Amino acid sequence: MKPLYRLFNLSAEDAAEVMATIVELLAEKADDEKAIKTLKEKFSGETLLFAMLTFGRLLGIGLALNDKKFAEEILFDFYRLMDILKDEGREKLVKKIMSDILEEVSGEIDRFKDVV
Numbered sequence: 001m002k003p004l005y006r007l008f009n010l011s012a013e014d015a016a017e018v019m020a021t022i023v024e025l026l027a028e029k030a031d032d033e034k035a036i037k038t039l040k041e042k043f044s045g046e047t048l049l050f051a052m053l054t055f056g057r058l059l060g061i062g063l064a065l066n067d068k069k070f071a072e073e074i075l076f077d078f079y080r081l082m083d084i085l086k087d088e089g090r091e092k093l094v095k096k097i098m099s100d101i102l103e104e105v106s107g108e109i110d111r112f113k114d115v116v
Contacts, residue, residue: 008050018043018051022058 005015021042025035039051064071085093 004054005050008046010047010050014047015050018047018054022051022055025055026058 003015005012005018010018021038025038030038035055036052039048039055043051060071063074081093081097084096
């Protein structure tokens with residue numbers, strides 16, 4: 001299996017810069033917003049894609065190790081989506097995901113209404 005940075009045609013130096021930035025973000029426990037902003041400011045193109053994928057993989061591994069129950073819930077949700085894809089097709093899958101997102105946003109709006 002090829003190292004991930006090679007799949008993105010990055011040099012060892014580019015990969016090292018990305019990894020150093022990711023280590024800094026993890027060390028300061030940066031939230032998603034800060035991490036995304038930092039990676040987008042520092043990198044572009046294939047290097048940014050490598051950075052985002054690597055960061056996401058590391059966070060996923062950390063999540064699985066630190067909160068197994070939450071990681072399992074995420075996986076089960078993706079299994080549910082894979083079942084929809086297999087049984088009903090991509091078009092239904094996209095509609096279901098959109099519906100889930102809109103339902104979540106609607107719930108957030110309702111919470112704000114309760115505060116106001």
